Amino acid sequence: MSSRAQAIKENAIGLSKKDYDGSVSTLCKGCGHNSIANQIIQVAYELSIRPNEIIKLSGIGCSSKSPAYFLGMSHGFNALHGRMPSVGTGALMANHHLRAIGVSGDGDTGSIGIGQFKHLMRRNVRMVYLVENNGVYGLTKGQFSATAEQGLELKYAGQNEFPQIDICTEALIAGCGFVARSFAGDAKQVRELLKAALSHRGTAVIDIISPCVAFNNDDSSPKSYSYGREHEKPLQEIGYVPFAEEITIGDYDPGDLKVVDLHDGSRISLRKVEQDYDPTDRLAAINRLQAANANQEFITGLIYIDNERPNLAEVSHLTDTPLAHLRNSEIRPSEEQLSDFLKAYA
Amino acid sequence: MDVMEREVAQRPASPIVNDFSLVAATANGTGSQTANLTLLRSFFKMGIPVHGKNIFPSNIQGLPTWYHIRVSHEGFIARRPPEILVAFNPTTIYEDAKDLPSGGVCIYDSGIKGLPERNDITYYALPVSELIKDIDVPVQRKPYIANMVYVGALAFLLKIPLEVVEEALSVQFGGRQKLVASNLPVVTKTYDWCKENLQKTDPYEVAPLNKTDGLIMMTGNEAGALGSIFGGVSVSAWYPITPSTSFIDALKEFLPKLRKTDDGKATYTVIQAEDELAAIGMTLGAGWAGARSVTATSGPGISLMSEFAGLGYFAEIPAVIWDIQRVGPSTGMPTRTGQGDVTFTYYLGHGDTKNVILFPSSIEDCFDFGVAAHDLADVLQTPIFVLSDLDLGMNNWMGKPFSYPSTPINHGKVLSAEELEARGGFARYKDVDGDGIPYRTLPGTNHPQAAYFTRGTGHNDAAVYSERSSDWVENADRLSRKFDTARTLVPAPVTDLNPDAKVGVIAFGTTRYAIEEAKAHLAESLPFSFMRLCALPINDEVRTFVAAHDRIYVIELNRDGQVHAILQTEMPDLATKLISLAFMDGMPLTAKWVEERLMEEENV
Numbered sequence: 017m018s019s020r021a022q023a024i025k026e027n028a029i030g031l032s033k034k035d036y037d038g039s040v041s042t043l044c045k046g047c048g049h050n051s052i053a054n055q056i057i058q059v060a061y062e063l064s065i066r067p068n069e070i071i072k073l074s075g076i077g078c079s080s081k082s083p084a085y086f087l088g089m090s091h092g093f094n095a096l097h098g099r100m101p102s103v104g105t106g107a108l109m110a111n112h113h114l115r116a117i118g119v120s121g122d123g124d125t126g127s128i129g130i131g132q133f134k135h136l137m138r139r140n141v142r143m144v145y146l147v148e149n150n151g152v153y154g155l156t157k158g159q160f161s162a163t164a165e166q167g168l169e170l171k172y173a174g175q176n177e178f179p180q181i182d183i184c185t186e187a188l189i190a191g192c193g194f195v196a197r198s199f200a201g202d203a204k205q206v207r208e209l210l211k212a213a214l215s216h217r218g219t220a221v222i223d224i225i226s227p228c229v230a231f232n233n234d235d236s237s238p239k240s241y242s243y244g245r246e247h248e249k250p251l252q253e254i255g256y257v258p259f260a261e262e263i264t265i266g267d268y269d270p271g272d273l274k275v276v277d278l279h280d281g282s283r284i285s286l287r288k289v290e291q292d293y294d295p296t297d298r299l300a301a302i303n304r305l306q307a308a309n310a311n312q313e314f315i316t317g318l319i320y321i322d323n324e325r326p327n328l329a330e331v332s333h334l335t336d337t338p339l340a341h342l343r344n345s346e347i348r349p350s351e352e353q354l355s356d357f358l359k360a361y362a
Numbered sequence: 363m364d365v366m367e368r369e370v371a372q373r374p375a376s377p378i379v380n381d382f383s384l385v386a387a388t389a390n391g392t393g394s395q396t397a398n399l400t401l402l403r404s405f406f407k408m409g410i411p412v413h414g415k416n417i418f419p420s421n422i423q424g425l426p427t428w429y430h431i432r433v434s435h436e437g438f439i440a441r442r443p444p445e446i447l448v449a450f451n452p453t454t455i456y457e458d459a460k461d462l463p464s465g466g467v468c469i470y471d472s473g474i475k476g477l478p479e480r481n482d483i484t485y486y487a488l489p490v491s492e493l494i495k496d497i498d499v500p501v502q503r504k505p506y507i508a509n510m511v512y513v514g515a516l517a518f519l520l521k522i523p524l525e526v527v528e529e530a531l532s533v534q535f536g537g538r539q540k541l542v543a544s545n546l547p548v549v550t551k552t553y554d555w556c557k558e559n560l561q562k563t564d565p566y567e568v569a570p571l572n573k574t575d576g577l578i579m580m581t582g583n584e585a586g587a588l589g590s591i592f593g594g595v596s597v598s599a600w601y602p603i604t605p606s607t608s609f610i611d612a613l614k615e616f617l618p619k620l621r622k623t624d625d626g627k628a629t630y631t632v633i634q635a636e637d638e639l640a641a642i643g644m645t646l647g648a649g650w651a652g653a654r655s656v657t658a659t660s661g662p663g664i665s666l667m668s669e670f671a672g673l674g675y676f677a678e679i680p681a682v683i684w685d686i687q688r689v690g691p692s693t694g695m696p697t698r699t700g701q702g703d704v705t706f707t708y709y710l711g712h713g714d715t716k717n718v719i720l721f722p723s724s725i726e727d728c729f730d731f732g733v734a735a736h737d738l739a740d741v742l743q744t745p746i747f748v749l750s751d752l753d754l755g756m757n758n759w760m761g762k763p764f765s766y767p768s769t770p771i772n773h774g775k776v777l778s779a780e781e782l783e784a785r786g787g788f789a790r791y792k793d794v795d796g797d798g799i800p801y802r803t804l805p806g807t808n809h810p811q812a813a814y815f816t817r818g819t820g821h822n823d824a825a826v827y828s829e830r831s832s833d834w835v836e837n838a839d840r841l842s843r844k845f846d847t848a849r850t851l852v853p854a855p856v857t858d859l860n861p862d863a864k865v866g867v868i869a870f871g872t873t874r875y876a877i878e879e880a881k882a883h884l885a886e887s888l889p890f891s892f893m894r895l896c897a898l899p900i901n902d903e904v905r906t907f908v909a910a911h912d913r914i915y916v917i918e919l920n921r922d923g924q925v926h927a928i929l930q931t932e933m934p935d936l937a938t939k940l941i942s943l944a945f946m947d948g949m950p951l952t953a954k955w956v957e958e959r960l961m962e963e964e965n966v
Binding site: 039066067068069071083084088089090091092093094095096099101102103104105106107108109110111113114131132135139328332333334335336338339340341342344346347348349351353354355357358361362 | 576577578579580588591592593594595596597599616619620621623625626627628629630631633635636637639640641642643644645646647648649650651652653654655669670673763764766767770771803804805806807808809810812813814815816817818819826827
């Protein structure tokens, strides 16, 4: 918590930061997902968001548990694996005054849910879509997800033979108008991106690299691999997860490279997009992502923005009153309308 | 025998008026629907009870299509094998003519070869290409126009007044005079040709009646869509699948006419989803957020929706799902009818899941249940399945003009901010009233205690994640109580009780027409009582009905006797009284089948 937030007890609508808390997290200590939940709390508090105007949605997986851990005064919906986008779409059509925060993971988005993910963006449903991306299936003890890098080795899964699905590239191709990437430990950048995403007109995707303390015990680092071998145990028997510190990183400058040590001794290279990077050029954004992937770097920051395309509620020409709040007389036509209508069928 | 039959065929027989079944056999995609619906509407306009069934292929162009029209002064509209054949399809002409009963009529395009040689039926040859040669339409429209030839021929042979045909044609083309002007000359020209060249020797004809006065004609899918609209639906999400697509087409056509605001904005939305999984996900999402929502699908879509159905049942979210049943398993016969989704839908979802099902049997039911389903979904906070079928959904049926809903919209137990304040909060899954139905709040409710966390995971009555055995049992038992409450709220069965009958029949949906006809035919030889189920779960009326008879035949259009098995499970003590008469060949049931099976079982 920043010193400024501590000094101010209540925000503009008279809520304290505590009012934005959720229940106590049951995720592993040091999990990047908890850090993200904390940033959502901080941002909602700082922006004085009314909790009842937010809905929290998720699919299935570690990431999808996290909506329970923030904004306890907002309605939440922990849906099905990979199917959160459709639930959110329906909910936001029923009430387009609501703002949605969807939390997904790399399995939930990149595998089972890739269809719904892409169609959500295609329709430009107004939802902040967070991918808490650790490249691994945590709840089922360590299988590769589709976002794992090709060549990566894990204890349980062996070597990943297949190319990775890049969430940000997929978002760009699907026509998403807000594409960003960050790292769970970069609290400041996550907050900035969240704030921008919450004000976006349509779907805003933030792919957040969020290390798994338990299972992403590494990439192809020989050191880590040998560590794994020395401690060889059937993974199903794991009953103890090492207590780990949450990884946080200090601020770094646009254009700079930041190498981060992960829990298992592996490293991740983050490069913040340059100051003069133009996030409105879609083709350039795709190229930039491809180039970063070739260099085995993750570029972070706002990769692409287009706030012009109308969202689904707008293209549907919905009346201003949310459909869920229409009066009965507005949703049931009159008796005269029925008898008039039936004349054509006589 | 041959001699007698030939004589029957050649002698002008005493007329059979307003009682026949005819079939027009054509190739799919040749525009024969216009000709068929014109005939259907002509009989309807003449006041004669009539029903048409389109037996069509899963194909855009070329495969055989048969359109059955049953005309009955007695009002029987079940399928009956046709006595009159319009043989316009070269690929099926032999089989079609071979299947005619003795004394039947075959009207064929003289350009088509391959008819069987039969002297016990009447043949009328029509020089189709000659008759349409001089009609001024573009070459690509010629095949469409050609079908009007059989309309003209039937108008002559069956004695349909030409002005009735013209009126029907006009309705069929939605009043577009240009289309009427290009089609009508074919009808009149053929009529005149027939008058000069054909000698009518068959007995079938029509005469005006007054038995359709005040009635409407509509498809079940149109009626269901209209019911949804008067049920207050605001969100619809769907994925195209035969035979449910026309339900959503109707919704999309009707909503702008009935639900636009003064400023031209929409009080509704219809979203074409990427698949059935997303369609039901959106439908449930909308229901969760407080808008009435509907999706329509068929068997394969129901399979895909099973995961979300279980979530809807367990997390207790209102939604309405129309299943226009076709023939399964798997892709099955997409354009044939059946009642094979009952067991699967009743228990749809893994674990202990049970769903409420409504069974419409007519267009009036489609409208009424279309309305009721949305109230039931809100009141019971659960997905409501409406099991129609292809026969009801896609074909035109007569019906009484629909009654405006007699009760106001009931949103069920939804707490507003004020009510929350008065109650001092709420627990989402607490059974406050003892009926198993908890209270809910809608997202957006401006109260600090309004929020709860909806989940498909185990939860206690405050919607908090729980793996405690006692929480699980309590919740599961409450859901059972809620299901028992549903028994008292769903549409009650319709009973035609014969106090002297030892035998009863239970059925549901569109098999009623064959059963009602059989009941009339067997009134003397095998009188029986008839109960038509309108919903699952059943109520005590069903038990009383079963108990009052020695034997109950459960008639349904599937192989395994699905409702029979459900009824046995519901009433184990009466199970031995229940006998299954189940059959599935993709076609609507006939009275003949019902009569024969009942007589065989009862040794009559």
